[in-house]
Amino acid sequence: MESVRNQTFSDFEYIVIDGGSTDGTIEIIQRNLDIVSIFISEPDFGIYDAMNKGIRVARGKYIGIINSDDRYKTWTLETVHNEIKTVSNDCVAYGAIEYSDSKNQNHLIKHTELPVRMIYHPAVFVSSSVYLQLGAFNLKYKIAADYDFILRCFASGVEFRPIGSSLAIYRKGGYSNMHQYRSLFETFKIQKSHIPRKSGLALRRLIRGLLGTTLRKMWRRRYEK
Numbered sequence: 001m002e003s004v005r006n007q008t009f010s011d012f013e014y015i016v017i018d019g020g021s022t023d024g025t026i027e028i029i030q031r032n033l034d035i036v037s038i039f040i041s042e043p044d045f046g047i048y049d050a051m052n053k054g055i056r057v058a059r060g061k062y063i064g065i066i067n068s069d070d071r072y073k074t075w076t077l078e079t080v081h082n083e084i085k086t087v088s089n090d091c092v093a094y095g096a097i098e099y100s101d102s103k104n105q106n107h108l109i110k111h112t113e114l115p116v117r118m119i120y121h122p123a124v125f126v127s128s129s130v131y132l133q134l135g136a137f138n139l140k141y142k143i144a145a146d147y148d149f150i151l152r153c154f155a156s157g158v159e160f161r162p163i164g165s166s167l168a169i170y171r172k173g174g175y176s177n178m179h180q181y182r183s184l185f186e187t188f189k190i191q192k193s194h195i196p197r198k199s200g201l202a203l204r205r206l207i208r209g210l211l212g213t214t215l216r217k218m219w220r221r222r223y224e225k
Contacts, residue, residue: 001032003071003169009078013037013060017050025068048137048145055128055136062093064125069171071100072122076167080125083163090127091159092150095167097123111160115195118147118187122168130158144186151194 004014016029018041026041033039038057044050051065062084066072073079084093096108097120109119134152137145154160 001028001035003074003076004066005032005035006074007072007077008075009081011081012077013058015054015058016040017044017054018042019044019050045139046142048139048141052136052139055131058128061128062125063128063131066122066168070122071169073165073167073169075165079163079165079167083161084125087159087161089159090129090133091161092127092130092153093125093161093163094119095123095163095165096120097168097170098166100169100171106166108162108164110162111154114151114154115191118144118150120168120170121146121150122170123163123166124150126153134158141186141190143183144190147187148190148194151190155194 001016014036015038016036018025018029018039020041020043029036029039029041040053040057044053047067054065055063062080064072064077064080079095080093084091087093092111094111096106098106107120109117111119113119130153134149134156136149138148139145141148
């Protein structure tokens, strides 16, 4: 919330969706209601259900989604606005991120790599009209619904606008990190669904991912004892 408060650009609405928290989250939000346009706190069906709620009530031309523990850079919204203000077509604008546990190094995945892996969602801004055309997040995916949506955009020919600078700071250890096996299986299903001609390649990636994840977990258990 502080990263939103400190933006150098002010023409935006800030929508906060909470799943009915009882851990002190609501109290933090209430202390910052001066920067919040819409606040919804109620039980939901997971992360992407909450995101869909925010998308439905959003009034802006572009929508960015920042999760708890992730942060925008101070200049993020201004940078994105300067990039899209001359764009006539609906598009997906995206940039690089930094990991909060690294040495502030930029990491950028280009949209041309989408058949293989997801671009960084905290640094993605999607035209609201694209959500209207293609639908929002598919709730059958609990971890990789953002990948499914962005790959839908890619397969549908939506324009992607890469922004060279870092737009967000990402904190490792989120939901997908805690459920790595499910993340791998969902990613495989999404790739198989949207790029069926490369299903064999997707299966090989799944097998390599499962082996790699298993070996890393075995290594951690061995050296953490």
